[in-house]
Amino acid sequence: MEEQKTLVEQAKEELEKRFSRTLAVAASNLCVHCGLCVDQCHYFVATRDPHISPVAKAEQVRRVVKAEHDWLRRIFPWWTGAKELTEEDLDKWVEAAFRNCSMCQRCVVNCPLGVDTPLVLATARGVLTAVGKAPEILVQLADAAIAREENLEFFKDFYLEQIKELEAELQKKVGDPEARIPVDVEGARFLYVPLSGAHTIMPAAEIFYHAGESWTLSMFEAANYGIFLNDPVRSKRITERIIREAERLKVQEIIITECGHAYAVSRWEAPKWFKDQPWNFRVRSILEVMDEYIQTGRIQVDPARNPFSVTYHDSCNLGRNSGLFDEPRRILAACVEDFREMTPNRERNYCCGGGGGLVAIPEWQDIRLEAGKPKADQIRATGAEAVVASCDNCRHQLGEINEHYGLNVRVMGMAELVANAIVPKNGKK
Amino acid sequence: MEDRFLEFVKFDLQIIALSVFALLYALKVYQLMKLPWPKEMGPRRGSEELGVVYSFAWLFFPWSMSSTTQHLGRWVEFALYHLGAGAAILGTFTIPFWPAIMTRPVSLTMAVLVIGGFIVGAIKLARRILAPELRVVSTPDDYFSLAAVEVFFFFTAMALITEARGWMIAYFLITAAFLFYVPFSKISHYVYWFFARVFFGLRYGRRGIIAGKKA
Ligand code: SF4
Ligand code: SF4
Numbered sequence: 001m002e003e004q005k006t007l008v009e010q011a012k013e014e015l016e017k018r019f020s021r022t023l024a025v026a027a028s029n030l031c032v033h034c035g036l037c038v039d040q041c042h043y044f045v046a047t048r049d050p051h052i053s054p055v056a057k058a059e060q061v062r063r064v065v066k067a068e069h070d071w072l073r074r075i076f077p078w079w080t081g082a083k084e085l086t087e088e089d090l091d092k093w094v095e096a097a098f099r100n101c102s103m104c105q106r107c108v109v110n111c112p113l114g115v116d117t118p119l120v121l122a123t124a125r126g127v128l129t130a131v132g133k134a135p136e137i138l139v140q141l142a143d144a145a146i147a148r149e150e151n152l153e154f155f156k157d158f159y160l161e162q163i164k165e166l167e168a169e170l171q172k173k174v175g176d177p178e179a180r181i182p183v184d185v186e187g188a189r190f191l192y193v194p195l196s197g198a199h200t201i202m203p204a205a206e207i208f209y210h211a212g213e214s215w216t217l218s219m220f221e222a223a224n225y226g227i228f229l230n231d232p233v234r235s236k237r238i239t240e241r242i243i244r245e246a247e248r249l250k251v252q253e254i255i256i257t258e259c260g261h262a263y264a265v266s267r268w269e270a271p272k273w274f275k276d277q278p279w280n281f282r283v284r285s286i287l288e289v290m291d292e293y294i295q296t297g298r299i300q301v302d303p304a305r306n307p308f309s310v311t312y313h314d315s316c317n318l319g320r321n322s323g324l325f326d327e328p329r330r331i332l333a334a335c336v337e338d339f340r341e342m343t344p345n346r347e348r349n350y351c352c353g354g355g356g357g358l359v360a361i362p363e364w365q366d367i368r369l370e371a372g373k374p375k376a377d378q379i380r381a382t383g384a385e386a387v388v389a390s391c392d393n394c395r396h397q398l399g400e401i402n403e404h405y406g407l408n409v410r411v412m413g414m415a416e417l418v419a420n421a422i423v424p425k426n427g428k429k
Numbered sequence: 430m431e432d433r434f435l436e437f438v439k440f441d442l443q444i445i446a447l448s449v450f451a452l453l454y455a456l457k458v459y460q461l462m463k464l465p466w467p468k469e470m471g472p473r474r475g476s477e478e479l480g481v482v483y484s485f486a487w488l489f490f491p492w493s494m495s496s497t498t499q500h501l502g503r504w505v506e507f508a509l510y511h512l513g514a515g516a517a518i519l520g521t522f523t524i525p526f527w528p529a530i531m532t533r534p535v536s537l538t539m540a541v542l543v544i545g546g547f548i549v550g551a552i553k554l555a556r557r558i559l560a561p562e563l564r565v566v567s568t569p570d571d572y573f574s575l576a577a578v579e580v581f582f583f584f585t586a587m588a589l590i591t592e593a594r595g596w597m598i599a600y601f602l603i604t605a606a607f608l609f610y611v612p613f614s615k616i617s618h619y620v621y622w623f624f625a626r627v628f629f630g631l632r633y634g635r636r637g638i639i640a641g642k643k644a
Binding site: 019020021022024025026028029030031032033034035036037038039040044050051053055056059071072078079080081108109110111112113114115116267268269270271272275282319320321322323325344347348 | 460461462464465466467468469470471472474475484487488494495496497499500503507557560561562563564565566567568569570571573612613614615616617618621622624625626628629633636637638639
C-alpha cells in the first residue's frame with residue numbers, strides 16, 4: 001500500500017509542478033530586497049506593517065522555493081534565506097497570499113527589477129488549494145459555479161421566470177412592450193454573461209435595446225472563483241460552461257459584464273487552457289461595447305442626464321491586468337459633465353482592497369477595510385459626488401469603504417451611468 | 430619573481446575566474462531554459478515588441494514608475510551605484526588588456542565613479558541595518574554582498590588612484606574572489622533581470638498596459 005503523503009510533502013510536490021520559467025525567475029535572487037515596492041502596496045500604505053509589504057510576503061514563499069532550487073541550499077541554506085517548508089509555514093502562507101494580497105500587481109509595475117510578486121503569491125494560493133488550506137468559501141463558490149451547469153435543468157425554470165420579471169421591468173423602463181431579454185437564442189451576435197443580481201442585467205439590457213443589438217443572455221454567471229484559488233482545473237471548468245454555451249448558440253462574441261476578474265480570465269488566461277481548441281468568437285468587456293456604441297453613434301448620450309461630479313476607479317483586473325484604460329475614459333467624457341481623475345490613476349492606480357476574492361471572505365473584512373484606506377483617500381481628494389467602477393467586486397468594496405470612511409459618495413457601475421445618459425431614439429424615457 | 434605574481438593575478442587568475450563565472454552563468458541560463466514557459470495566448474491588444482523595449486527603457490526614466498518618482502533619491506543612488514560598479518568592472522579588463530587607454534585622467538575619472546558607488550554602498554548598508562522593512566527581509570547574503578562590493582570598490586579606487594603594485598595585486602585578487610562568489614549570491618540578479626524584463630514587456634505589452642499602443 002502506498003504510504004500517505006504528509007501535507008508538507010503534498011505541498012512541495014504541488015510547488016514543484018508549478019515551477020515554471022517565470023516562477024523560477026520571480027523566486028530567484030532577482031529580488032535584491034531593495035524595498036522600493038514596499039510603499040507601493042496598499043496594505044503597507046494603510047498599515048505600515050513591514051511584514052505585509054510585497055517583498056516580505058513573497059519572501060515567505062521564495063525562501064521555500066530556494067530550499068529546493070538555490071545553489072547554496074545544500075551547503076549554507078540560511079545564507080540566502082532558504083528554508084525547509086513546515087506546516088506552520090503553510091498557515092503563514094494563507095495569511096500572506098490570501099488575506100494580505102489582493103493580486104493587484106501594483107508592486108510589479110513598480111519594481112525596477114520586474115519581480116512578479118503576485119505570481120509568487122498566486123503560486124502559494126495554488127499550493128494551499130491543492131492541500132486543502134484555501135479559504136473554504138472560495139472553494140464553495142467555485143464548486144457552486146461548476147454545480148450550476150451540472151444541475152442546469154433544476155435551475156433553468158426558476159432562472160427563466162426571474163428573467164421574465166426583469167423583462168417586464170425593462171419594457172416599463174423603455175416604454176416598449178416588445179422589449180426583450182433574450183435567452184438561449186441561437187445565432188445571436190452577442191452572448192452576454194452577467195453576474196448574479198439584476199444590477200448586472202438591467203442596465204446592459206437597456207443599452208442593448210437602444211442599440212438594437214442582437215444578443216442573448218447567458219445561463220451562467222461570469223464570476224470565476226477558481227482563479228482566486230489559482231486552481232487551473234476549477235477555473236477551466238467554470239470557463240468551459242460559457243465556452244460551450246457560446247459554441248452551442250453560435251454567437252460571434254462573448255461579452256463579459258462589468259467584472260474585472262471574469263474579463264481577465266476569459267480574455268487572457270482561458271486562451272492558455274484551450275490552446276488546442278481555437279475559438280470562433282472573440283471575448284470583450286461590456287465596457288468596450290458601450291465605448292463602441294458611443295463612438296459610432298449607435299446610441300446617443302447626453303452628459304446633462306448625469307448632473308453630478310464623477311470619479312473613476314480603475315479596477316486592477318480591467319486596467320493593470322487587461323489594458324482597458326481609454327475605453328472607460330471615453331465613455332465618461334461622453335456621459336458626464338464633470339469627470340475628475342483620481343491620483344494616481346491608470347496602471348498606477350491603487351487597488352480598492354477588494355480584489356483577489358477578498359470581498360467574498362467575511363472574516364477578513366477588518367483588514368480589507370483597513371487596506372482600502374488609500375483608495376478612500378484618493379476618492380475623497382477628488383471631491384466627486386459619485387465613484388464609478390466597472391467591476392462588481394470593486395463596487396462591493398467601494399460601497400463598504402464609502403460607509404466605513406464616511407465618504408458620502410454614490411457608488412455606480414458604468415452601464416448604469418450610460419443607461420442614465422441614453423437619449424432614446426424614439427424620444428421616450 | 431614579484432612581477433610574475435602581478436602578471437599572474439592580472440591575467441591568468443582573471444581568465445580562470447572569468448571562465449568559471451561564465452560557465453556558472455551559462456548553467457544558470459540553461460537551467461532556466463529547460464523549464465516550461467506558459468506564454469500569453471489571448472489575442473493581442475498591444476505590441477509585445479514595444480512592450481519589451483519599454484520594459485527595459487523604464488529603468489532609465491525615473492518618472493516611469495511611482496516608486497522611483499516618489500523616491501527619486503533612490504533612483505539617483507541606483508544610477509551612481511551601478512555606474513561605480515560598471516567602472517570597477519571595466520577596470521578589470523582595461524588595466525590588464527588595454528593599458529594604453531588607462532591614462533591618468535581616465536584612471537581618475539573611473540576612480541571618482543567608483544568612489545561615488547562606494548558612498549552609495551555605505552548608505553545602502555546603513556539603510557539595510559536601520560530600516561525595519563528592509564531588516565525583516567534581509568538575509569546574510571544581503572549584508573555580505575553589499576559589504577563585499579564595498580571592499581571591491583575600495584580596492585578598485587585605491588588601485589586606480591595610486592597605480593601601485595600592492596594595491597593592484599589586492600584589486601585583482603579581490604576581483605577574482607568576487608567572480609567566484611557572484612553567481613551564488615544576490616549579485617547575480619542581473620541575469621534574472623534580463624529574463625524578468627522580457628517577461629514583463631511581453632505580458633504588459635501584449636495586453637496593452639504599457640507602450641500605449643492598441644492593436
Ligand atoms: S520586489 Fe522588486 S522592488 Fe521589491 S524589494 Fe524586490 S527587487 Fe526591490
Ligand atoms: S499584488 Fe498588490 S496587494 Fe499583492 S503584494 Fe503586490 S501591491 Fe500588495
